[in-house]
Amino acid sequence: MKKKLIRIDNKIKVYKEPFNSILGKRITKYREEMGWTKYELATLSGLQPGLIITIESGDKKKVADASDIHRIAIVFKITMDKLIENIPVGTKMKGY
Numbered sequence: 001m002k003k004k005l006i007r008i009d010n011k012i013k014v015y016k017e018p019f020n021s022i023l024g025k026r027i028t029k030y031r032e033e034m035g036w037t038k039y040e041l042a043t044l045s046g047l048q049p050g051l052i053i054t055i056e057s058g059d060k061k062k063v064a065d066a067s068d069i070h071r072i073a074i075v076f077k078i079t080m081d082k083l084i085e086n087i088p089v090g091t092k093m094k095g096y
Contacts, residue, residue: 021058022087023069028056030076030083045071 031041038056042049047068055064055072066080073080 019087020060020063023064023084024056024058026083027072041075044075047071
């Protein structure tokens, strides 16, 4: 896996995981804490089950839209900022 170098406050931090992977793991963590299946999260968020599966898998080819992330955050009763906080600056997110 290719490492990403990010400069923050004149310090270089190395991140091994891309945005999709980190986000997918966070969404999985929140979903499991709620005791929901992927299909239940899809129903509650109004998203397709296949999209939830893709997002949680961290698929490099499909980056979640900002609106999709927002809908998921609403279901978890957290802000979108909370869901994506501390994900490395400079990673790409579709819709932003």
